[in-house]
Each structure stands twice: as structure tokens, then as C-alpha cells.
Amino acid sequence: MAAKVSTIGQLLLLVLVALSAHVVDYSSSSLHGNETDRSSLLGFKDATSLEPHQAFMSWKDSTHFCNWEGVLCRMKAPRRVTSLNLTSQGLVGHISPLLGNLTFLQSLILTDNTLTGEIPPSLGHLRRLQTLRLNNNMLQGRLPSFANCSNLRVLDVSVNNLVGRIPVDLPTRHLQVLQVSANNLTGTIPTSLGNITKLTTISFSFNHITGYIPNELAHLSNLQYMYASVNQLVGRFPQAILNLSTLVGLDIVLNGLSGEVPPNLCTSLPNLQILVLGGNFFRGHIPSSFTNASSLNDIDLSGNNFTGLVPATIGKLTKLSWLNLERNQLQAQNKQEWVFLDSLGNCTELQMFSMSWNRLSGDVPSSLGNLSSQLQRLYMGMAQNQLSGDFPSGIANLRNLIVVSLGGNHFTGVVPGWIGTLKTLQQIGLHTNSFTGVIPSSLSKSRLGGLYMFSNQLTGHIPPSFGNFSMLQYLGIFNNHLHGGVPMEIFRIPTIFQIVLSFNNLDGKLPSNIGNAKQLVNLVLSSNKLSGDIPSTLGNCESLEDVELDSNIFSLSTL
Ligand SMILES: *[C@@H]1O[C@H](CO)[C@@H](O)[C@H](O)[C@H]1NC(C)=O
Ligand SMILES: *[C@@H]1O[C@H](CO)[C@@H](O)[C@H](O)[C@H]1NC(C)=O
Ligand SMILES: *[C@@H]1O[C@H](CO)[C@@H](O)[C@H](O)[C@H]1NC(C)=O
Ligand SMILES: *[C@@H]1O[C@H](CO)[C@@H](O)[C@H](O)[C@H]1NC(C)=O
Ligand SMILES: *[C@@H]1O[C@H](CO)[C@@H](O)[C@H](O)[C@H]1NC(C)=O
Ligand SMILES: *[C@@H]1O[C@H](CO)[C@@H](O)[C@H](O)[C@H]1NC(C)=O
Ligand SMILES: *[C@@H]1O[C@H](CO)[C@@H](O)[C@H](O)[C@H]1NC(C)=O
Ligand SMILES: *[C@@H]1O[C@H](CO)[C@@H](O)[C@H](O)[C@H]1NC(C)=O
Ligand SMILES: *[C@@H]1O[C@H](CO)[C@@H](O)[C@H](O)[C@H]1NC(C)=O
Ligand SMILES: *[C@@H]1O[C@H](CO)[C@@H](O)[C@H](O)[C@H]1NC(C)=O
Ligand SMILES: *[C@@H]1O[C@H](CO)[C@@H](O)[C@H](O)[C@H]1NC(C)=O
Ligand SMILES: *[C@@H]1O[C@H](CO)[C@@H](O)[C@H](O)[C@H]1NC(C)=O
Secondary structure, eight states, X not given: OHHHHHHHHHHHHHHHHHHSGGGHHHHHHHHHHHHHHHHHHHHHXXXXXXXXXXXXXXOOTTSOGGGSTTEEXXXXXXXXXXXXXXXXXXXXXXXXXXXXXXXXXXXXXXXXXXXXXXXXXXXXXXXXXXXXXXXXXXXXXXXXXXXXXXXXXXXXXOSSOOOSOOOSOXXXXXXXXXXXXXXXXXXXXXXXXXXXXXXXXXXXXXXXXXXXXXXXXXXXXXXXXXXXXXXXXXXXXXXXXXXXXXOOEEEXXXXXXXXXXXXXXXXXXXXXXXXXXXXXXXXXXXXXXXXXXXXXXXXXXXXXXXXXXXXXXXXXXXXXXXXEOXXXXXXEOSTTTTHHHHHHTTOTTOOEEEOOSSEEXXXXXXXXXXXXXXXOEEEOOSTTOEEEESSOGGGGGXXXXXEEEOOSSEEOSBOOGGGGGOTTOOEEEOOSSOOBSBXXXXXXXXXXXXXXXXXXXXXXXXXXGGGGOSSOOEEEOOSSXXXXXXXGGGGGOTTOOEEEOOSSXXXXXXXXXXXXXTTOOEEEOOSSEEEEOOOGGGGGOTTOOEEEOOSSEEOGGGO
């Protein structure tokens, strides 16, 4: 009955339309068109096998397809589908090629589902398509050609399993956003990208792209973001990038780029906010022009071979929040070379500062204490760093520190008790220095998760107050001169995971409450003077995987 009525309705319409002859074509194609839209959508639905979020509940015959969830149509007749958006609906299955028949489609968004199979080449027929987001699925195969989608503005297929190359025939007229990161793409960056002059964002990080960054990219006069990290790009720092004066973010971390960074980099790129060059083979000095890009907030030069000094004008970067210079050959060995640290105090937004694995030496200037009170992470340890003198007193001012890493230097003197007043501290690395004196019992007032104080000259007892740690997972104070017993309190720490106390002068018996440490995986007590029986409760430590008790004087019967 319903079918009949609709047929009559359609006939009536045809008659009405036929009366004004000049719109007949228009109308009949609309009848055909909207039935095609309907069957395309149903075909799409049929190709997805699971719908845990019940996106398709409303996709019923009794409801006009323009009212189906995720579907938008244009308002004026003929009603045609212009947008299909089924983000995060738990869709499993394939993308039906029938979607290529939604000829009025402007926006197709299937982000964050579990779609597999290939991207149907028929999507390349959608000439009105402006936005195509298929990111965060498990799509396979190659990218089809979108050369005819001349209205395409956004193409996002990142986080899939796509293979093949970045297409050389992308539509050039309107494309602004090209995101293909986190796939298995290979081949080189096509020089034809240089013809897509409206591009504002290119992202192809986490692929296997090889070769040079082509000079043609210099034509991208609107480019703001270029994300190319974790690929196999080679060659020198691309001169083409110096032409991109609109660039805001440049991320080329973990590639094989080499040579010097152009000295005028930041005068050429005055709008730069993100400059991430870590994990390449760059060498030479950090160009002093860096401090001319006054909007910079994220600098990562880590894991290169930069030499010389940190620019003394670094404090001009008042928006800086992340400064990662670790794993280079940067030096600061006398007062003049440390001047940058005074200047860095002007970076009042600084949250992370790392100069681990460089060539720092001498006393840490007291201006460390003038760094931003926002500072959460401070790393100055390891490798050729040879900082000396007392524990840097400036740290007492940095009330929001979460991580302090000073390991592998030549610090001497006692570890000050005020560290325990840094309430936010979660990790402290003081290992492999020459700290003396006792371990401050006040440390247990912090929320430490990791205490790294091994390989120093620490004396005295392990503070029983350590039983008050509520979040400690790692206690590493081996290779010191500690004596006294292993306090029973440390086995009460509810989170304790690893206890490494070897190579000290600890004596006495092991506490019998040791079996309470249900989380404990690693217990290393070797090379001490521990004696008596090994408590049988040790067998209650359900998680224990590695116990090292050798080179003590435990009763033979228990060994
Ligand atoms: C098809 O289009 C005609 C004319 O615009 C309209 O009357 C009819 O309701 C549409 N049918 C469907 C299923 O959308
Ligand atoms: C698509 O749908 C998601 C979830 O309903 C929504 O957050 C997003 O804004 C939509 N996108 C567009 C472009 O309409
Ligand atoms: C829709 O598309 C498919 C595959 O792309 C094609 O084979 C079919 O003929 C089209 N159907 C209609 C009604 O246009
Ligand atoms: C693009 O359109 C032209 C002309 O209609 C056609 O010959 C070509 O095959 C189309 N290309 C793709 C990839 O669909
Ligand atoms: C993608 O590459 C990774 C590593 O090279 C490989 O393990 C994986 O199987 C590849 N996936 C596909 C779909 O080719
Ligand atoms: C890019 O544009 C140049 C002219 O500026 C042209 O010679 C070249 O063929 C174009 N490349 C592509 C792939 O469209
Ligand atoms: C890049 O800029 C330099 C200097 O402004 C200019 O000489 C060169 O032609 C530009 N390169 C391209 C490819 O536009
Ligand atoms: C860039 O910074 C340097 C050193 O701070 C300064 O001498 C130079 O004038 C600056 N250049 C521009 C263009 O601001
Ligand atoms: C860094 O540079 C030094 C000398 O300039 C060189 O000996 C060393 O091999 C380089 N290291 C790397 C990882 O390139
Ligand atoms: C930073 O602040 C100090 C005073 O605290 C000032 O002398 C210096 O000029 C400022 N600017 C820079 C770039 O260091
Ligand atoms: C820290 O900054 C204050 C105010 O800018 C200044 O007076 C003081 O000398 C600085 N201290 C150090 C050690 O640089
Ligand atoms: C451990 O914490 C308790 C309160 O939970 C407190 O009474 C005691 O003094 C602390 N012990 C040490 C040694 O700090």
C-alpha cells in the first residue's frame, strides 16, 4: 500500500513538472538521484558488519535517509546527501564502493572506526568532495587517485595501514590539509606537492618515506605545519624551508638529515612556534637567529651533534615552554658560557629543560633558581656532563618540579633535607655522583615514584620513614656506604616494585614482613653483610621474579 502511494505521488509530481517543460530533466534526474543516494547508503551499511554503538538504529525504511544519523542533505530539492559523518561509531567492515555514487557528497568522515580493506577508487569520482577523513582505521592498500576531486580541501587518512606512495596527482586547486601520517607509505616526497599552493598542513610522520625534501616545496607560500618525523629523509637541511615564511610548526624528528642548520633559519621563519629537529645528524652551532622567532614555544634539538654554546639571548623567547637540547655536544664550562642560564630565567613559561648528555661542567650557577616557577622537568645529567660542587641550591625555588635528573656528574656534599619539601617531585636522579652524608629522611614526604641515588658515597642508615612513601616504585641506593639493617618499613610501601640495595655495608637480619610486599618484582641485596635466616615469608611475595642475595653471610642452612 505504501509503495503504491509513493508511486502515485511520483507520477503526480512528474505530471506537475511536465507542465513546465524546461525543468523536466532537472526533476527526473533528482528522482533517480535520491534513490541512488538511498541505495548507496544502504550499501554502505551492508558492508559494515558490526555496529556496537548502534549508529544505524535510525537507518530504517520508515525514516527518510536525510534524517538518518550521521547523514546531512542539502535543504533545497532535490534532497541529496552532502555529508556522511560516522565518527567513533565502532564500525567494522569495508567502505562500500557505492559511496562513490553519492554525487553531491561534500564531506565524508569515518574517523576512528575499525574499517578494513581498501579505500574504494570510486571515492575519486566525488567531484564535489571537500573533506575526506578516514583517519584512525585499519585501511589497507594504496591511496586511490583523487585527481578529479578538484574541490578537495581536507584529505586525512592518517593512522591506517596504507602502503604505496604519496600520490603524485593530488588535486591542486583547493587542497589545504594533507594528512597521511602513521601508515606504511614508502617512496619519496612528490615534487608535485609544490603545486598545491593552498596547502597549510602537510603531515606524513611515521611512514617510510625516503629521499630528499624537494625544493619545490618552497612554493607552498601558505604552509603552516610540516610534520615529517620518523621517516628516512636524508640530505642537508632543506633550503626550501627557508622560503616558507608562514611556517608555524616544523617537525622532522628522527630522520637522517645532516649538515648544519642554516644560520638564518629563524629570521626566515619568524612565525615559528614549534621547531623539532631531534634525532638527526645535524652539527655545528645552534644559530643565534633562533632567538628571533619570538613565538617559539617548543624547541627540540636533541640527539644531534650540535656544538658550541646555547645562545645567550635565549631569554628573548618568552613563550618558550619546552627546551630539549639533550644528547649533543653543547658546552658550558665557565661563567661566560653559562650566561644563557641567567637569560633563560626570562622564559617564564618554561616547563621542560634538558641538557642531559652534553658537555656541562663546573658549578651550576645559582641563577638556576631564577628559572620559571612553572618548570616541571629538569635534566642535566649523564655522559660528558661533569657538573661539580654542592647540590644546586637554586632547585629549592622550583616548587613545581616533577623530575630532577642530575645523575652521572661530579656533585659532592650532602643531599639537602629541603628536597622533601618539593611536594610535586615524582622522580629524582642523583645517582653516579659523589654525594656524601646521610639520605634525608624528609624525602618520604614527597610523592616520589623513583628514587635513584645509587653509586654515591652515602653513609648512615636507610631511613625507616621511607615506609611512608605512598607511590614509590623504584628504590635504587646500591653502591654506597650505607650500614645498619634493611628497615622493615620499606616492605610496607604499597607500590614498591624494585628494591636494589646491593654493594653497601648493610647488616643484621632480613625483616620477616618482607612477604607483605606483594608488588615486589625485583629484590637485590647482594654484596652486603646480611646474616641470619632468609625469612620463609619471602615465598609470599607473589610477584617476585628476581632475587639476588649472594655475597652476604646468611645462615648456610637457608641458602
Ligand atoms: C525524491 O525527490 C522528490 C523530489 O524532490 C521528493 O518528492 C521525494 O520525496 C524524494 N524521495 C526520497 C526517497 O527522498
Ligand atoms: C562528526 O561527528 C562527530 C561526532 O558526532 C563530531 O564531533 C564532529 O564535529 C562531526 N564533524 C563534522 C565536520 O561535522
Ligand atoms: C554505483 O557505483 C557502483 C560501483 O562504483 C557501480 O557499479 C554502480 O553502477 C553504481 N550504481 C548506480 C545506481 O549508479
Ligand atoms: C578523471 O576524469 C576524467 C574525465 O572524466 C577521466 O578520464 C579519468 O579517468 C578520471 N580519473 C579518475 C582517477 O577517476
Ligand atoms: C607496516 O610496516 C611494519 C614495519 O615495517 C610491518 O611490521 C607491518 O607489517 C606493515 N604493515 C603493512 C600493512 O604492510
Ligand atoms: C607542477 O607545476 C609545474 C609548473 O609550475 C608543471 O610543470 C608540473 O607539471 C606540475 N606538476 C604536476 C604534477 O602537476
Ligand atoms: C626561495 O627564496 C629565495 C630568496 O628569497 C629565492 O631566491 C628563491 O627563488 C626561492 N625559491 C623558490 C623555489 O621559490
Ligand atoms: C636576530 O637576532 C640577532 C641576535 O639576537 C640580532 O642581532 C638581529 O638583529 C636579529 N635580527 C632580526 C631580523 O631581528
Ligand atoms: C659528532 O661530531 C664529532 C666531531 O665533530 C664526531 O667525531 C662524531 O662522530 C659526531 N657524532 C655523530 C653521532 O655524528
Ligand atoms: C633577561 O632578564 C635580565 C634581567 O633579569 C635582563 O638583564 C636581560 O636583558 C633579559 N633578556 C635576555 C634576552 O636575557
Ligand atoms: C634572580 O633574578 C632576580 C630578579 O631578576 C635578580 O635580582 C637576581 O640577581 C637573580 N639571581 C640570580 C642568582 O641570578
Ligand atoms: C610517617 O608518617 C606518619 C604519619 O603517617 C608520621 O606519624 C610519622 O612521623 C612518619 N614517620 C617519619 C619517620 O617521618
